[in-house]
Amino acid sequence: MKISDAYVIVTSPGRNFVTLKIVTESGTYGIGDATLNGREMAVVAYLEEHVIPALIGRDASRIEDIWHYLYRGAYWRRGPVTMAAVSAVDLALWDIKAKAAGMPLYQLLGGKSREQVMTYAHCTGRDIEGCLAEVEKHVKLGYRAVRVQAGVPGIPTIYGVAKREGERYEPADAELPAEHVWSTEKYLNHVPKLFAAVRERFGDELHVLHDVHHRLTPIEAARLGKAVEPYHLFWLEDCVPAENQESFRLIRQHTTTPLAVGEVFNSIHDYRELIENQWIDYIRTPLSHGGGITHMRRIADLAGLYHVRTGFHGPTDLSPVCLGAAVHFDTWVPNFGIQEHMPHTPETDAVFPHDYRFEDGHFLVGEAPGHGVDIDEAMAKQHPYKRASLPVNRLEDGTLWHW
Ligand SMILES: O=C(O)[C@H](O)[C@@H](O)[C@H](O)[C@H](O)CO
Numbered sequence: 390m391k392i393s394d395a396y397v398i399v400t401s402p403g404r405n406f407v408t409l410k411i412v413t414e415s416g417t418y419g420i421g422d423a424t425l426n427g428r429e430m431a432v433v434a435y436l437e438e439h440v441i442p443a444l445i446g447r448d449a450s451r452i453e454d455i456w457h458y459l460y461r462g463a464y465w466r467r468g469p470v471t472m473a474a475v476s477a478v479d480l481a482l483w484d485i486k487a488k489a490a491g492m493p494l495y496q497l498l499g500g501k502s503r504e505q506v507m508t509y510a511h512c513t514g515r516d517i518e519g520c521l522a523e524v525e526k527h528v529k530l531g532y533r534a535v536r537v538q539a540g541v542p543g544i545p546t547i548y549g550v551a552k553r554e555g556e557r558y559e560p561a562d563a564e565l566p567a568e569h570v571w572s573t574e575k576y577l578n579h580v581p582k583l584f585a586a587v588r589e590r591f592g593d594e595l596h597v598l599h600d601v602h603h604r605l606t607p608i609e610a611a612r613l614g615k616a617v618e619p620y621h622l623f624w625l626e627d628c629v630p631a632e633n634q635e636s637f638r639l640i641r642q643h644t645t646t647p648l649a650v651g652e653v654f655n656s657i658h659d660y661r662e663l664i665e666n667q668w669i670d671y672i673r674t675p676l677s678h679g680g681g682i683t684h685m686r687r688i689a690d691l692a693g694l695y696h697v698r699t700g701f702h703g704p705t706d707l708s709p710v711c712l713g714a715a716v717h718f719d720t721w722v723p724n725f726g727i728q729e730h731m732p733h734t735p736e737t738d739a740v741f742p743h744d745y746r747f748e749d750g751h752f753l754v755g756e757a758p759g760h761g762v763d764i765d766e767a768m769a770k771q772h773p774y775k776r777a778s779l780p781v782n783r784l785e786d787g788t789l790w791h792w
């Protein structure tokens with residue numbers, strides 16, 4: 390099982406994706422997702438210059454040892470660029486191990502804990518009516534859970550809402566960062582009306598989620614959590630920037646609205662106080678940023694001790710490789726909550742053939758050995774990299790704010 394070759398493939402079928410391919414002497418290969426939206430080429434350099442040369446000749450079956458070699462061995466631990474690179478190696482090695490065992494990845498992890506994986510869809514509108522129309526559409530498609538985001542009167546652009554009605558939402562929409570404007574006051578006054586309207590129109594059973602995208606202070610998040618309690622959200626996501634884990638103590642003291650966090654985290658240490666103090670309910674880190682299967686299952690196990698469940702990040706800026714591995718993880722992990730689902734474009738799906746299926750609001754895992762996702766390298770070449778940046782956000786007086 391010696392690693393004989395490894396290389397990075399950058400492709401842009403509508404948006405940028407970075408994929409690591411690891412090949413063994415026997416010809417068995419595995420692939421991992423190394424995409425870090427808006428910072429793609431930093432991970433490419435990290436892999437090509439510092440990781441790949443040290444991988445060649447190593448035993449691909451020693452996943453645990455290679456993980457620590459790349460994490461401890463680098464001296465410079467953690468961080469999104471390092472961890473995206475480590476994750477890609479880890480996902481590719483688990484793919485190889487499962488292929489060599491002739492098993493779908495979920496079997497190697499311990500087998501099925503459930504038959505299907507519940508997902509939530511994005512429903513966004515320029516205003517509340519527009520958002521309700523999207524919810525209606527997604528309920529008809531079979532979704533049991535929807536994330537609702539709507540424009541706020543007086544704020545020209547808002548997180549999560551597509552530029553034009555009916556278009557897909559793509560945050561990295563310009564070569565250099567676009568500038569958005571934000572008003573916490575306008576948002577806080579408006580957003581509870583959105584949940585009231587959703588409950589009024591769709592009743593109590595639909596799971597309703599919302600993403601604050603790190604824009605509030607703890608006391609503002611507490612106010613929002615309290616205000617939306619009558620609409621019993623499935624979760625309120627990223628209500629504050631979370632470098633300071635203590636912030637969640639204050640929010641938790643004020644509200645019973647469930648809290649999700651962690652799409653920008655990449656280590657168990659980012660979560661430790663949050664989980665051990667039972668300040669959160671869902672962990673969001675995707676496999677491609679949280680150290681792959683090896684590290685994310687440690688985080689999930691820690692979370693499980695405290696009744697915290699998984700709710701993995703699943704936007705279009707994670708490739709089908711990450712999503713495919715997530716469907717295996719979600720099928721196995723005992724403390725599963727929900728999986729985000731933002732459908733990839735047909736061009737992306739064509740570059741990454743896969744055997745997970747979407748049916749009636751759920752993902753169904755495939756039975757092919759490995760994680761079930763491949764890359765069509767010839768097709769990938771037809772879509773060259775294009776620089777794309779995430780936006781920045783400013784308060785109405787010009788102060789740079791959290792995006
Ligand atoms: O909950 C989500 O899906 C996220 O917040 C994304 O939409 C991020 O903004 C994006 O992944 C940044 O690259």
Ligand SMILES: [Mg+2]
Nearest residue numbers: 600626627652
């Ligand atoms: Mg989010």
